[in-house]
Amino acid sequence: MSALLHFRWLLAGQKARLTLTLLLALTAIFAGIGLLGVSGWFITAAALAASGAAFNLFVPSSLVRGLSMLRIVSRYGERLAGHDATLRMLSDLRGWLFATLFPKLPLSLSPRHGDLVSRLTADIDALNTAFLSAAIPLLGTFAAGSVMTLVVFLLVPDAAPFYAAVFAISMFVVPWFLIRSTRRAGLAMVEQASDLRGAVLDGVSGHADLVAFGLTDEALRSFDDAAGRLAASKRATARRSAAAQALVQVCGAAAFVTVLWIGLDALEQGAIGGPTLAGLLLAIIGSFEAPAMLSRNLGRFSASAAAAGRLRDIEVSAPRVAEPVRPTPMPTRFDIAFDGVSFGYGNADVLSDCNLEVLEGEHIAIRGPSGSGKSTILQLLLRLYDPRGGVVRVGGQDLRTLALSDLHRRVALLEQNAPVFLDSVRGNLLIGDPAADDRKLWQALEAAKLADFVRSLPHGLDTMLGETGRTLSAGQARRLCLARTLLSPARIVLLDEPTSGLDREMEYAFLRDMEESLAGRSVVLVTHAELPAGSGMRALTLKGGKLEERS
Structure with missing residues (x-):
């Protein structure tokens, strides 16, 4: 984590775009929660209405359409602004890498030039989306949980502590276990992606020699082995990410059942109306979309952290040759x-x-x-x-x-x-x-x-x-x-x-x-x-x- 924080300056350079991405992400999250909540209230209220003429269909139906469109537009805008910020951060990151490398060349971090190039390429790719795929969903999830906890407290006060606890588990505990369980696979993925690039580079640059010496089959087997190892690590990460998302859904189901159980008592006592309770329950389901998205994104967190660590090591490594403390002027002769x-x-x-x-x-x-x-x-x-x-x-x-x-x-x-x-x-x-x-x-x-x-x-x-x-x-x-x-x-x-x-x-x-x-x-x-x-x-x-x- 400390290695990723070392690159927080990337965020400062794109502060305005990342803020816009966050606002659009929050809009999409709350539009989705609102859409489910209003739909649940609308359908239940319409079913319970004694007469269609006595029930205003236009306002809630307009809200459903409006929230649906708002969710679509804000999600598209989030992707547009987020990718723009990501590409600009990629440009900043590559500029930083070249500026860091030049004073320290040649590096002793890799015995082969091709290995170093492929490793740096893999690390830049892994780090590039780290903040966007982790920071923005984390903030969005925190905002969704906080607002929904307040809503549950206002409507069904006794259920609010349990909802807050379960949401916190889905937001903090599940991602923590996901990061821990994918650390080894994440480290392996960056190494294996580098190996695969190296195999491709060796195959392309040495194609004539491979053909001349009859080693194409061996080169293909080497490539297949590298690709297989990378695919296995990706599958392992995907399985753990899927398990984490399943746990988030379990947390969501637990929150739903608890609020329903306590809400039925409140309904009997007249503390809450039936349509409002139905809308609240669907809104709770919608609120757990945010931690589920967070778990999907954090499956790549370990790879990003490993990449950040290697890139930081380059920055803090001592150059092979040291600049003189007090340099002498360049001579006018050039013998x-x-x-x-x-x-x-x-x-x-x-x-x-x-x-x-x-x-x-x-x-x-x-x-x-x-x-x-x-x-x-x-x-x-x-x-x-x-x-x-x-x-x-x-x-x-x-x-x-x-x-x-x-x-x-x-x-x-x-x-x-x-x-x-x-x-x-x-x-x-x-x-x-x-x-x-x-x-x-x-x-x-x-x-x-x-x-x-x-x-x-x-x-x-x-x-x-x-x-x-x-x-x-x-x-x-x-x-x-x-x-x-x-x-x-x-x-x-x-x-x-x-x-x-x-x-x-x-x-x-x-x-x-x-x-x-x-x-x-x-x-x-x-x-x-x-x-x-x-x-x-x-x-x-x-x-x-x-x-x-x-x-």
Whole structure:
């Protein structure tokens, strides 16, 4: 519960919409109670009337129609306002997540990137509706119980304490038992939803490999197992939720019978009329709709609480690298130096007494076998990690003394999986420099050798690109990302296998154009590719944790 309360700021941002949702929910609840109450009184009074002419049919029948319409409209309005508030809270929650994650990347909470993404997706989904599905029904149930207790007290005073006690059991005790009994299943549901997403991601991204090695049946069995575990947890939660709703109905029946028993005595004594007693009994039945709805919604409470706990752990976790207490100004030079740098993951060293010097404006290429630590060098330059030993410097300054925001404005990374977003060409480019005008955009495209292609598009810069850039070829997507990098103020550009997946001709063309377009900036290229003939890049090989010059 404390983890959910940690995210109560989500409610503050949507206070007006949530208040409207609550008012509409209360209107729907009381309209439903009133509809049953008036209908019971109307039918009983009409049956007991000695003459139809002596009984006013119009007012109660109008009330029935009016309350029916009011209930329908208010319930629809509640759903509309509630979903609007939910979607806006989802936007706020995702914004918070990205703002929280960026200063703490890379996270050590999950060994695999796909696991972390699927886990965060499942947690956001679980937390998104927690307040709307719990807070609004809880307040509505409390209001319904309070008002009906007062009504019972005014009409049948002796029955009011029992009604209040039974309603309190359906509102507090039954949901408490429901939350307790679904805690384990709720925790499992979030884990299993994450596993299922991971199975889908692995199956889609590795489809070609699965087919090539004849492992599709095994992958399908793995997916079926994950889906079966999730379905079993959902069924367990659904059974407990159904049992809780049944208990609410038992409480409602007990309240009905008690008020009827005591009300018949009051009827004999003339303390209450028959139509009024009939209307009160049906209103009591209607009042228990609110705790029944609460029990339906609270079946997902444990999953939401577990998700909130994991997201809170991310927020309060210490970042992998610490900001300097008193950062030094960013240097005006952008030469790079590794002085005796050592680094490893776990107990295995990747770099050992590694030395490197890159002059400002110089371009170097680092080659080496997979797993030798080439990408680690780039991560150290971005200060995603700190070295275990030695020092990494830019412009003569130890990176640990520089503010991370200053460093990341001056050091840019272009990797093989650099994303193309579902946006226009312009929108993708403006990520590099939000203030860039058309002239700068075209200059960057010219430098990346993509301007002619963009001019040929139906709407030029404003042409929409498909999701993940599916309307572009692999080479065009890389050049678009290169143009975006050129727009950034970065004076040091890091490239991690930027030609991966390209054929030899496209690879050479990209590398030649890259050297020209990045002239004047310090460049560190990590690649398996052979450099084009006549390349001016200095080539090094990473072997045994050390960099060696290639002849």
